Amino acid sequence: MSAATGPRRPTIAGRLARQLLMISAFWALLAGVSVWLVVQEEVDELLDETLQASSQVLGQLLRQSQAMPGEIADSDDLSTHFAWQLVGPDGRLLHRSPLAPVKAWKLPAGFSDWKDDGSDGDDWRVHVRPLPTVAGPGWLMVAQTSAERTEVRSRVGLASAFSALLVGGLCMLWMNRRARAELAPLAQLTGALAGYDPLDTRQLLPEQHRRELAEIRAAVLDLGQRLAQRVANERAFSAHAAHALRTPLAGMDAQLAMALREAPPESRARLQRTREAADRLRRVVTALLTLFRTGMSLRWQRIDLIELMALLPLPDGLALDLPEGEGGIDADPDLLSAGLINLLDNAWRHGASRALLRLHRLPDGGLVLHLSDNGEGVADWQRVDLNDALERQQYEGRMGLGLMMADLVARAHGGDLRLPVVSEGFAVALRLGPRPD
Structure with missing residues (x-):
């Protein structure tokens, strides 16, 4: 099977590009998942800290207020992301925001998860802080729905994961381009070698600035010199041998021609076959001389x-x-x-x-x-x-x-x-x- 019709062999550039694609895709996926998991945890901590900070601010405001209605009007509520309740010492709901459930939260101090058993059935993340009231020590509870927290985590996680994938894709494109740029001198050397004739002393391979390619060039030149020397020796030997044979063959033909004229009839057929063989040998020697004289140039x-x-x-x-x-x-x-x-x-x-x-x-x-x-x-x-x-x-x-x-x-x-x-x-x-x- 010839090279033109043989199976296609993989190229270094193609294999390297595929490897870079696989590595970059794996890295981007791994980075995206890692960022997603880390972001989820960090966002939860940040939201909890926000709840805690909100309860501190709201507590200071409630301590300074002289009177407060049982329910804050929607127009007065400045947050659509948080809800709060003020619960008295007896567990009775004193005040709440419009987003808060009408049922008082009964939870210990600190962070807790609470599920509303009503029609909405919302899940809440609640921070409970002690707060003195007119009736005695009470509790300030600031909460956020689990749906809101999930939405925030999803947005931040998706943005972070997308950023990681985007960086991975850009890195893949950059590395692929750099790999092809680094392999370009190899392709140029391949093109130069395709037209390189070691028997033509006027041809020189271009200098290579990459150490590996410079070593390949030096090896090819050394091989070419040894090949050219061997071919030169073989040509010289064959040419000398052909020249050395041509004169004796001419003499043999002359002697056989004379022998044919003088030989008896029963010997002439054998002498004629001998002369024909010598003539064929002369033609072969002439062709060999022609080939070695031209050197296929x-x-x-x-x-x-x-x-x-x-x-x-x-x-x-x-x-x-x-x-x-x-x-x-x-x-x-x-x-x-x-x-x-x-x-x-x-x-x-x-x-x-x-x-x-x-x-x-x-x-x-x-x-x-x-x-x-x-x-x-x-x-x-x-x-x-x-x-x-x-x-x-x-x-x-x-x-x-x-x-x-x-x-x-x-x-x-x-x-x-x-x-x-x-x-x-x-x-x-x-x-x-x-x-x-």
Whole structure:
């Protein structure tokens, strides 16, 4: 499975964003619940202190008053949040506010909870304070309904919890933005690495100001230098080996040609097969020299495909049918020649006597060179396996030198090599990408 069609892998930024979201949501929820619980307790204490303070103030006012009606008029009541009663020594209700029950509260000094058994059935939080009256020592009772206290607690708790959630959300957004900002240099380094060619000494990776990224850059540069050195050594060895082979092969061909003229008829067939094998080896060496001389670095040129094919050394006994009409294409002539030489040699080795080359232009400016022959071909399962190996670039043990070199040439041109289905023989489709601007 190729990288383009493989499963989507999670990104560091995405995973970090999800983790931050979960942590922030958990923190905000925990903070909101904690604030809610703390606020409830604090509000209860504050309301109790308010009741106590109200009873102190009201007690001072009652001590200073000379006369007081049994009930305070609604217009004279300045509070809609509290109710009060003044109870005499005998437990009789002396005075009350309009919000207070008509039944006297009979509670001990301090704070108490009281439930009205009347029609309203209100629950009260009552603070009882001793207060002298004309008839003797009495009691001043200041109260607040439980519904009022619940409303106050709910408003304060919800406001506090909402504030905690809002702060948590803002923190999440800020941390997510900061995380993406911190990961931006990593994305930039990834983009630089995508176009980095360790074999091109003119390319330099941008400097990194983050220590971790600077270490990655240094490691990649070191790896690139070692890779470039190894490739250079292999190219040098292969080039020297190919040059060293070319001269003896030329001498062998000359000697075999002379031997064919002088040999008796019964030996000429064997000498001819030997000369053909030497000629094939010469063509392979020529293709290898071309590849190592270019180093897979393209020199784009406008070339005529028909003229290029006329210059290629074809195997003896293989006829090539060239395309008609306009044959102008953009490619590296040396690399393309190396790839086509190997494909034609493959066709000849597998019993082909005739090959057909056709040119198909693509809408994006690229082209496909379709080369078919009348050779022995391959089974369907072999063709599928070869296509899979070409797609994955897993050449070793699955194909010969010809297909591998042709695929490398196609990839150097921004294309690829595929084996299409044909009714007989064998065919390859060598796709070349458009010429870069």
